[in-house]
Amino acid sequence: MPDFVRLLVDFGRALRTSGLAVGTGDVLTFSGSLATLDPTDLVDLYWAGRATLVRRRDDLPVYDEVFRQFFLGAAAPASDLVALKATPAGAVAESAFVVPATEPGSEETSQERLGLMASTVDVMRHRSFAGCTDEELALLRRIMARLRLTPPRRRTRRTRAASSGRTPDLRRTVRRSLRTHGELVSLYWRERRRRPRPLILILDVSGSMADYSRALLQFAHTARRAARRVEVFCFGTRLTCITRPLRSRSPDEALRQAASLVVDWDGGTRIGASLDTFVRGWARRGVCRGGIVVICSDGLDRGDPDLLANSLARLSRLCHTIVWLNPHRGQAGPSVGMMVAEPYIDELLSGHDLASLEEFAALLPTLS
Structure with a gap:
């Protein structure tokens, strides 16, 4: 970390040499902003510096040129400290990250290719989690970490x-x-x-959801950091609260701690019994009163359908809205669990790719 701090100070000195008004306080703000980002990612470096070190619109061309020479030049001092984020397997090779560089007085914004990382975001948004490789899931995790959730508000x-x-x-x-x-x-x-209304995520981590459970846990970690009142639960054959492990800033550490608590990972599915445990042990104590309950499951239940119906009926009376994310929606006929749950669901969405999660994030503020 001292090497990175020295690198950031040298970058601020290079900007000051080129004529930009960069003070010591600006460099401190720049360094502090990277504490919540990835300092080894050139994309995070570029936008953090542009937001904290550039004061005037006229300084943008100078900032872009200094950044290009400092981090991408042949004799760049950061070549051994900063890593280029490469394209995962199967992505388009010739695409590049596009950075806007607006010239003063011009009405059109020119696009300059810096070649920092592959911009295959639009393709990855519509790729199912079940068909992604480990490298593609890592890229989706970075994109998902930037997702912002805004729970609806209620009058008190x-x-x-x-x-x-x-x-x-x-x-x-x-x-x-x-x-x-x-x-x-x-x-x-x-x-x-x-x-803001409370947001409660109940995730299915049974065997039938194995292709989606890790991505949905990453989404829960993003939601836990984006909103204040968020509770997260996992279930297979039993219910487990994983809100506390997801408080960790590191996604890998948070998911590792959460996985250590879940003993029925990739096992059977008892949705009705798990929801009944949630209603009796958590919902009746006010956890979801006036909140948005999001159930991520394919509806393949081995338990009693009547127990599932009774649990959802009680849950619908305790919360404000029930949203169901079914990754297998539209792929086959509805399961018994989905047919039982349908009368109590307010919004039914798919959660099989990033685009469907973004659709839910856009829908969430409207559920007031």
Whole structure:
């Protein structure tokens, strides 16, 4: 890490030599921003530096040129410290990461190819998790880590001061009127506070979901870091809470700790019994009250269908919305579990690729 810090300081010195107004505080901000990114990724380096070290639009061409010479030149000092992120097997070889370089006064934005990494994101978004290699899953994990989830908000009973509204703020109005000897010069208002709804992810890690469970766990880790009130559970034949292990910043460490807690990985499936355990042990204590419950499963259940129906019926009365992600949706006829669960599902989506997860992320804010 000291080598990287020295590298970032040298980069800031190179920008200052080229005429950019880069101070010590800017370099500290640049270094601090890379603490949450991957400092060995040139893409993260470029955008972190552009966001923290460039103050004026006119400085963008100079920044791009210095960055290119410093990190991509023949005698680049960072050649042994920074790794180029290569294209996974099966991707298009000639594609390159595109960085916009806008010239002052021009209305069109030119696209310059820096050759940092393959831009096959659009192709990978529609590739099923079941058909991805280990390298492609690693690339999807990096893309998924940038996914942002915004849970919907609900109105609470508490109120706050507002510029307008329907409820007058009598206390504030009377207090301000004392300054004008009791004359009501201005009328003040209050509005109800809004809080994000809880998000609860219940993931199926049984044998029939083996091709999708790791990708869905990565999605749960992303959701846990993107939103505040997120609870994550796994189930096969029994229910396991993995919220605490997913607090780790490292995805690999978080998934390793979560996998160590799940004892029924790649085993059988008892959706009804697992949901019944969740309702009796967690939902009744207020975990999902007014929240969004997301069940990721293919619906292949070996348990009692009546237990599944009763559990979903009770769960639907305790939460706000039930969303079901079925990776096998549309591939074959509906399973017994899906037919039993369908009356209690508010939104049914597919979770077999990155595009379907992005569709859920876009739908989530509208579930208010």
